Structures are given as C-alpha cells and as structure tokens.
Amino acid sequence: MRIALVGATGYGGSEALRLLRARTDIELVWVGSDRLAGRKVGDELPQFGTSHIGELRFSPLAELRLMQDIDIVLLALPHGEARIWAPQLLARGLRVIDFSGDYRLPDAMYAQWYGKELPEDRVAQSAVYGLPELYREEIRTASLVANPGCYATCAELALLPLVEAGLVDDSRLVIDAKSGVSGAGKAPSSGTHFVEVQESVRAYKVGAHQHTPEIEQVLADGRRRRRGQRANEGVGEEITTREVRVMLTTQLLPIKRGIYVTAYASLGTTMSGQELQEVYRERYDREPFVQVLQPGVIPEIRYTVGTNLCQIGVHVDQRTQTALVMATIDNLGKGAAGQALQNLNLMMGLPEDTGLRIEPWV
C-alpha cells in the first residue's frame, strides 16, 4: 500500500508520521511541504533522525497535480487548503483523508462558525465523516473522508449513547472540554508561549468554538439513525423535532497532549449509574478503541496519550438527575492522526486496529 502525506510538520501530521513509521504494510512514498521542499524529514523533525522516514525528502505540493499510484493521500493542512487539493486528487481516482474542517460541515455552516467562506466544491457532497463508531460502513468505501475534530471526537463519543438512546434532554447538553496545547497548533503565538500557559488554565472561544455544529450534527444524525433502526425493528417511538443543541466550553491546559471532556445531560427518567454504564457498555461493546471503564474507575488523560483510545467513565447524580460522562482522548491520536489511520485501515480493508495497538505514554 502506498501513501502520501501533505503537511507533515504540524503536530497532527508528525503524529501520523510516527504511526506510519511502525507500519510494515504501508509504504509512505511522498511527503509534501512547499516551505521545506528538498529538505530531509529528519532534519526538520529530529524525532525521526534514526528511522527511514527521516531520510525522506519533502516535495513541493505542485507534485500533487500529477500524483499517481498512490492509494490514499493524507491531507494535514491548515483549514481551507484541502478544498484546493482534494478535488484534483479525487478526479484522478485517488482517495483522500482530510484532517481539516473543510469537509465536515455544510458550507453555510462552515462560513458561520469558521468566519470565512470556503470555495464551492462538488466533491464535498461525497465526503464521509470519519468517526468509525458511527459511520464505519460508509468509511470503508469512501473516496473522501473528513477526519473529525479533536474536541468533536471526544464529545461525540461521550454523548452518542445518551442521545441515541433518547435518555436525556438533548437540547441542552453541556460539554466542558479541556485540551493540551498541541491542539492549538505549532505556530508560535502569545497563547502558546510557555510562560503564558504554564501554571494556569483559561477558557477560550467561549460559545463560539467551531466544533459546536460538528458535534450537534453528528449527535443528531446518530439519533436519527438509531430511530430509523428502531422503526425498522417495529419499535414505535415518539418522533422528536427538537434540534440537538450543545453548549461547548473549551479550555487550555498546561499539558502537551490530551483532551478531557466532562459532559452533563439532564436525564429524562430515573436511572442508576449501573444502568447508564450498561447503555455505554452495550453501545461500545465491539468498538476496538472506545473503552468504557468499570464503575468507580475514572478516566485520566495520561492513559490515552500516545494511543488511539477513547476512555469513558459515566456517573448518575441522583440529586440533580444529571448524567455525567467523562471522556479522554489524545487530541493527536483518536483526535487526529490515530483516527485517520483507523479510517485508512477501514478504507483499505485491513483489520481496523492494525498498527494502533499502542501503550500510552505513562
């Protein structure tokens, strides 16, 4: 299998390199960067100084125009740039996994939340949202996969079982999310300066984070699918026309990697923590990368860092009739590169966990 990677020097792209390095079934044949064209990967990214990947040289992006004999192209570019390259690649029969937000939302919604217009793009309609836990079958045959956002992945996995099962008021879901600094990208800024981040925490983009509509869309679709499925099974069910609405608060943590989501939802019915856990366990029973923790075991970011895991703990607060879901991922793992490689495995018909059974960096 032959793979190309565009944008290898950002944190998401570098993590993809790390995961690809360990694969013997995949050949990374091309790594793209205009800024670094001609330089060796190992010179720019010293962590690959001792591996064959470090010997690769960056190629200019213009070469994408002629690219052939490549199974899948991973695009790890800034928002807006995948719309330039993906249509060309698809037109020549290549398949694409895009790390950016370019193909995750309807264009109008993108414009609203990202604050800029995307060029119109016919391939956008064909994009499949790359969350295997909801769209596994579609991903297998997709030409274009929109790899989910990091916060979005964690929040969606945290809330899907509750929303699908119709157990909560899904018009007022609260998602309190915290992320390590690598989520803010590699470009230096005042907001990522060590002295400004260390020994502190702050919220940002309050009420305006672009993953908000992404989460709502996926949760709503999960609800719709589940109800369709039940209808097919002949289970009558009250139809809701209520929109799924989440309030997402994103906060910056003084750590390098990892996301911690605590999601709160008002329960419509009385249920025990045990019962809630059963809902989650059943939902994720066969998922290789979603781990529902034993009752009383609480997720910690460090047990997912470096992996493709999402760890989930649930709790019912009887006093306020509130379900609490705690979920952790590595923002560069299940939140970016790990999930991309999970999608790649699906697209290539490989066992889904190939190259992704990795211990965390404890």
Place this chain on the structure above:
Amino acid sequence: MRIALVGATGYGGSEALRLLRARTDIELVWVGSDRLAGRKVGDELPQFGTSHIGELRFSPLAELRLMQDIDIVLLALPHGEARIWAPQLLARGLRVIDFSGDYRLPDAMYAQWYGKELPEDRVAQSAVYGLPELYREEIRTASLVANPGCYATCAELALLPLVEAGLVDDSRLVIDAKSGVSGAGKAPSSGTHFVEVQESVRAYKVGAHQHTPEIEQVLADGRRRRRGQRANEGVGEEITTREVRVMLTTQLLPIKRGIYVTAYASLGTTMSGQELQEVYRERYDREPFVQVLQPGVIPEIRYTVGTNLCQIGVHVDQRTQTALVMATIDNLGKGAAGQALQNLNLMMGLPEDTGLRIEPWV
C-alpha cells in the same frame, strides 16, 4: 494586634504565614505544631529563612490550653481537630478562625459527606460562615468563623448572583471545578506524586465531594436572604420550596495553585450576556476582592494566584438558554489563607483589604 497560628506547615497555614509576614499591624506571637515543637519556623519552611517569622519557634499545642492576650487564633488543622481546640479557646474569650470543615455544616450533614462523626460541640451553633460577600456583618462580631472551603468559595461566588436573582433553575446547577495540587494537601501520596500528576488531568470524588452540601447551603441561604430583603421592600415574589441542588465535579490539574470553575445553569428567561453581566456587576460592585471582568475578557487562573481575588466572567449561550459563569481563585488565597485574613480584618474592625492588595504571580 496579637495572633496565634496553629498548623503553619500545611499549605494553607504557610500561606497565612506569608500574608502575615508583610503585616506591620499584626504581631504573630505563637505558632503551634506538636511534631515540630522547639524547632524554628525557618528551618522547616525555608521560604521564611530571611524574615523574622523564620526565627519563631513552634510550640506544642498543649499551650493553647493556657493561651491569653491573643486577639485571634487561626486554626489550620486537619478536619476534625478544630472541634478539640476551638471550644476551649472560645471559653476563655479568644476568637477563632477555623480553616477546616469542622464548623461549616450541620453535624449530621458533616457525618454524611465527610464519612465520619464529629464530637458534639456547643460552640458550633455560633459559628459564622466566613464568606464576607454574604455574611460580612455577622463576621465582624463573630467569635468563631468557619473559613469556607476552596472549591466552595469559588463556586458560591460564581453562582450567588444567579441564584439570588432567581434567574436560573437552581435545582440542577452544574459546577465543573478544577484545582491545583496544593488543594490536595502536603502529605505525600500516590495522587500527588509528580509523575502521576504531570501531563494529565483526572476527576475525583465524583458526585461525592464534601463541598457539595456547603455550596448548596450557602446558595440556598443567599436566595432566602435576598427574598426576605425583597419582601421587606414590598416586592411580592413567588415562594419556592425547591431545594438548591448542585452537581459538583472536581478535577485535578497539573499546577501548584489555583481553581477554575465553570458553572452552568439553565436560564428561566431570555436574557443577553450584557444583561447577565450587569447582574454580576451590580452584585459585586462594592466587593474589594470579586472582580467581574469586562465582556469578552475570560478569567485565567494565573491572574489570581498569590492574591485574594476572585475573577469572574459570564456568558449567555442563547442556543441552549444556558448561563455560563467562569470563576478563578487561588485555592490558598481567597480559597483559604487570603479569605481567613479578610475575615480577620473584618473581625478586628480594620479596612477589609489591609495587607491583601497583592499582585498575582504572573
């Protein structure tokens, strides 16, 4: 003014020493510790190696039995121990500020949430909860002040204006709280080991944190007082019998000091962020240590560390009709020693901010 401090070696007690060191109007005449009796403060706490406080010697607690000519005794002891000493001190006419949870809750509630019984104690009835923003007048004349818990202080200041104004569903308040490691105390444990804490975050005591009833009690009392006040003003108001209920999630951050609270409440009515901010600004207008930030300015832990400040930012999420309140304090400042000295100032009739106008450790 003559002061005694018991339990100076814990993080709360040490911070009290630091704040007292800068005071010229207060004489710290006695520092108690059985374990260190006879040793110099500066030998145990090198940060005082160059100040007069470092020259003081620890005295055995038994001396408390004879203590006289002391205006106020600060008790910074483990939970359960203030009940041993406070009654004796009060009986001899001394006034006490207690850092622990011993006098914050009714005994039955304490037993339920702390998991152990407190000895019965007649002085408990007279204890005043040391949150000046609600109980300023009572504190001035109190003999025994129960200094609030760190999470409790931050959550109460975050939610009091909303609850008092009757703007939200106060039977389902969500408090997502994160704290630095000093909140876990100085005793070494697996949970405070650097390697186990660094580069991670985890929740703990989920649904069971002992500050939960403390917060509920204070919010309910704030609501009651406000309604009594309105009734006196002739403003008719619907009486609610609903209990105030909070769901508190506490999480450990890889920082030394500081608390970040994000509190979520369902708004009963439509209102703008501007309007909500006005509610807060009005409520805390004359408070020397509660700072309601300008719209768009978001609290950061680091701007309160080392100070007695509580910084608050508010936001209304129109899509979910949810009020978000972000509040930060230093858990050892406004969450412990700073607030204790604020209470001490009130008790002694001093300007409330004496010795507490300090810049944060940025």
Place this chain on the structure above:
Amino acid sequence: MRIALVGATGYGGSEALRLLRARTDIELVWVGSDRLAGRKVGDELPQFGTSHIGELRFSPLAELRLMQDIDIVLLALPHGEARIWAPQLLARGLRVIDFSGDYRLPDAMYAQWYGKELPEDRVAQSAVYGLPELYREEIRTASLVANPGCYATCAELALLPLVEAGLVDDSRLVIDAKSGVSGAGKAPSSGTHFVEVQESVRAYKVGAHQHTPEIEQVLADGRRRRRGQRANEGVGEEITTREVRVMLTTQLLPIKRGIYVTAYASLGTTMSGQELQEVYRERYDREPFVQVLQPGVIPEIRYTVGTNLCQIGVHVDQRTQTALVMATIDNLGKGAAGQALQNLNLMMGLPEDTGLRIEPWV
C-alpha cells in the same frame, strides 16, 4: 521620588512594575511604549487590573526627548535601543538604569559576542555595572547603571568569593547554568512554544553565550580590586597575569522563572567544605540579598522566585579537589527588575532593601 519606565510589557519591565506597585515612596509617573501608546497598562497587563498602576496609560517614546522632573528612568528595552535614549536623558541630567547589555561591555567585545555593532556613545565610559555586591559605592553616585545580565548575576555571585580569594584555577571555571523560559523573552517563537519546552531540557548558544565576557570581566575586576586592597594592607601577593576564563553552558528549563547555576572550579589547595563556606559567609556577611546556606542545605530555585535573593550553597569534593558552588536567583528578580530596584535604592540614598523584602512564591 518620580520614576519613568520604558518597555514595561516585557517580562523584566512587568516585574519592575510589580515591584514598583508596592512602593509608596516612589511615584511611577510615566510608562513608555510606542506600540501601545494611549492604551491603559491594565488592559495590556491584566495582572495590574486592580491597582492604580493599571490606570496609567502608555506614552510614546518620543516624549523621552522632553522628559524632566524625573529622578530615574528605567530602560527595559531590547538590546541596542538604550544607546539611542540614554545619552539624551543623561544630557538633560536624568539618571538611567538600563536593563539591556548595551552598557555592560566594551564596544568591541559587545560586537564580538552580540554579533552586531553598537553606535559609539560617549556616556558609555561613565556606566557603572549594577552589581551592588561589587560596585555598591560607584552605584550610589552613578548617572548610568548597566543592570547586569541574569545568568551573569548568578554566576558572578557564585564565583566572586573563590576568585577574589585566589583559591582556584580561574582560567578554567566551569559554569553550568539553567534558566526558566521567561529568560528568553516574551516574543513568541518555536523555542518558547509550550509543546517544545515542556517535559524537556536543552542547552543553547553553547560556548557562545553573550554573558560569558560579562562574567569574566567582573570576576577579573573582583580579583584585581581584592588584590589592590590586600596590597594596600601590605599583604604581599604573587601577581597573576592570567586571564579569568569561564566556560558557560546555558540550558532551558521547563519552568517560568528562575536560574540554577552549578559552578565548578579546581582548588589550588586542600580545604574543607567548612572552610570554603567560611570564605563565602565572610564575603557576603553584610549583603542583604545574598544568602549563604548552612552546610548541607542545598539551594532550590523556588525559594528565590519572586524575590531579590541569591541563595548559595558550597561543597568541596575532596576526591577531585573541586569546589562546587550552587546558586539560585529569580532571573526577573535579582537577575533583572529586583536588582534594578536595589540599584535605584542605592542611587536615591534609600535603605538598600526598601520594597525588596518579599517572600518567594512557594
């Protein structure tokens, strides 16, 4: 006393603001910044949001040209810029403390180590190096004080007693120095990005750090003075023509503030740790901000952060006949703003420790 501060938004300048804030004997009347001219200090530096200093507005630097009725101007500007302003200020009779390297070295040496030429400047001859422990008397009457570099301060205080006493081979002094990230300045860069710094350490400017000649010059001058003094006392002494030479290695630590120096010197004679400590204790006996620790007590960075202290511990390794000196300072305290205010106190005839008796941020 009226003071002006130019360059308040860098880390050194902000720390000067923090220390000035607490002074009642000094009036900070002018704060300069071209970029922020017209804006309030508290808007740019939220840590001053609740103090009178936050109410000050930045003024354009052009106003320096007309400045009068100012006792001392603190220049906290990037290297090279003090040479523009200091001559003008001195010409009008104002006194200047410069935080930069502009007046610390002979011009030729500056050009060699800083890699650029400074404009010639007649006032440079009159500059006094602002290390009170060596140049106290000269500082009192100086018009222009060159405030020492952070690494330089720590290394000089660590080694002066050894070199002055002629106890070591001072042609091969090894200085292994580590600094927090604030030493690298506030401008965002790849090298100060949280993700690139956290959980790592690296050396930089190996063998080429610009504080190298500054340290050598001061140590050599200390040696010369001490020998002159002994000669005056009639103590005959072998004259050495050997140059003082240091090998300085600077390393970046994942902390915000603080410097840790371990200095190694070959002892010419056999001596005990006790004897070495006696040399240091005697040398720094009357120094308000140099603390020679008890035998067996080892310096920790955290006990100097936020203060103007330099803490020193000494050790003799008998097996290699090597003297080890460990020294810590806050790079923004004794390494910049603290020392500047110590110099200011001296220049104004105030008690040297005015406003500088502060507890560390433990």
Place this chain on the structure above:
Amino acid sequence: MRIALVGATGYGGSEALRLLRARTDIELVWVGSDRLAGRKVGDELPQFGTSHIGELRFSPLAELRLMQDIDIVLLALPHGEARIWAPQLLARGLRVIDFSGDYRLPDAMYAQWYGKELPEDRVAQSAVYGLPELYREEIRTASLVANPGCYATCAELALLPLVEAGLVDDSRLVIDAKSGVSGAGKAPSSGTHFVEVQESVRAYKVGAHQHTPEIEQVLADGRRRRRGQRANEGVGEEITTREVRVMLTTQLLPIKRGIYVTAYASLGTTMSGQELQEVYRERYDREPFVQVLQPGVIPEIRYTVGTNLCQIGVHVDQRTQTALVMATIDNLGKGAAGQALQNLNLMMGLPEDTGLRIEPWV
C-alpha cells in the same frame, strides 16, 4: 522465549512491561509481586488495561524458588533484594538481568556508597555490567547481568570516548547531571510531591551519589581495555596509574522522564570541535543506540524519551581548553528497561535492536 519479571509495578518494571508488550517473539509468562499477588496487572497498571499483559496475574515471589522453563528473569526490585533471589535462580540454571545496584560494585564499595552492607554472594563475581557499548561480548554469554544505573549509563556513554582516547585529565571529570522525577521512584515522598517539584530545580546527594563509583569503575575499565588493545596492536603508550575520578552533581528536574548530562573535561591537547566529534563518531559508529549528533545540533531530552537512545553532542571550548559533552537518555529507557531489553536481546542471540526501534514521545 519465556520471560519472568519481578517488580513490575515500579517505574522501571512498568516500562519493561511496555516494551515487552510489543514483542511477539517473547512470552512474558510470570509477573511477581508479593503485595499484589492474585491481582490482575491491568487493575494495578491501567495503561495495560487493553492488552493481554493486563490479563496476567501477579504471583508471589516464593514461586521463584521453583521456577523452571524460563529463559531469563528480570529483577526490578529495590536495592538489596536481588541478592536474595539471583543466587537461587542461577543455581537452577536460569539467567538473570538485575535492574538494581546489587551486582554493579565490589561489596566494600557498595557498603561505602549505599550506606549498607550486602550479604556475601558467590554469584557476584560472575556478574557482567550490562553496558553493551563496552561489554557486548561478555553480555552475550552472561548468566547474570547487572543493568547499569540511569545516571551512570548517560555519564559513561558521554565520557568513555574521551577517557579511552586519553585526551583529557580524567582525574577531575565534572558531570553535571539532571533527571526527571521518575528516577526517584514511585514511592510517594515530600521530594516527589508535585507542589514541591514543579517550577523548581534542586541538587541532591551532592558529592555522595551512589552512581559515582559505578561511573569511575567503568571509565577506568574502558581506559584499561583500550590501552591493552593498543598494546596488542604494538602501540607503545605511557602507562598511567592515576585513578579516574569524577565529581557527579545530580539535580531534580520538573519533568517525568529523561536525563541531561553535561560533562566537562580539561583537554590535554589542543583540538577542534570537529576533531572531537570525529573521536565520538568513530567510537559509536556501529552502536545502534548511541547517536552522535551533527556539529551544531544540541541534544534535547524529549528526543530520547520513550526510546532506548542516547544522544550525544560535543563541543570544544577553546578559551578554557575544555571539552563539553552533552548527553541525553530516557532514565527508564536506556537508563533502565530499554537497556535491560537490549541486554536480553544480546543474551538470547537476537538482533540487538529487536523491539527497540521506537520513536520518542515528542
């Protein structure tokens, strides 16, 4: 191949588990712990919750008395305990790799530096010091390998080429070493408490660290071997009777993992940095895990964390005729478990880098 591991819950043992987990050629059949006997590995070490290793159950150490059909036993026990078990295992024909200091030093020297006596032990004579870069051939056939200390490994690899080549005054080598907190072990203590470590650095065991004689012994042996080799080659050489002497300063860093060594040595002859680098490059040319960096590239801890690499950068300071060697390792990788598995590979006749080609945790 069948392996047993004793002491899997410490940081070194856990890292060995992590490295073993990825091996398909090794079967870990037994994991020992008296305290946890009967419990599952995954319950104690959640990082193995999703792997087959997590399903293993701890067995009591008494079972070691009967152990058979095991190729190699890894002992990761506190100092002093290997002396209890290793002789019994060797007597039954099993081979042992010991992580502790029990077999690294002559008994008298151990007693002097570790401050306690070890029981006499006949197998001690047969122990081979597990530094493949010096003792590769002996390790292949060894029954008992003494895995080197973490500081020792880093310092030895940093200095061996200089000492072997006779380029420096090896009676006064200075080793300034810094380590992450995992080097202090998993047992909670005041010295590993997050609040006491974060935002600080301090030296410890000054002049008394137990790795001092370990380093001296290995450097001296390297010198002896090299000279023997030259003698055999007919190269006459002045014989030195001087002892190798190092002054080792160990310092605690606020990071989880990693060692940074800066070693300083007085050069006997004039040489350029280029020439020095050539010495290192030649010495480590065929070493799979020692990477001599290009001139101007400086080691960073993060590029070795999670790996078995030692990265080395060299510099000659012409002004002081001093060689500076900077070396980094992961104290749990090349400093413990990684090196143990490198030794295991050698003992089993496997390619030396089997299972050890891993990217760092950047």
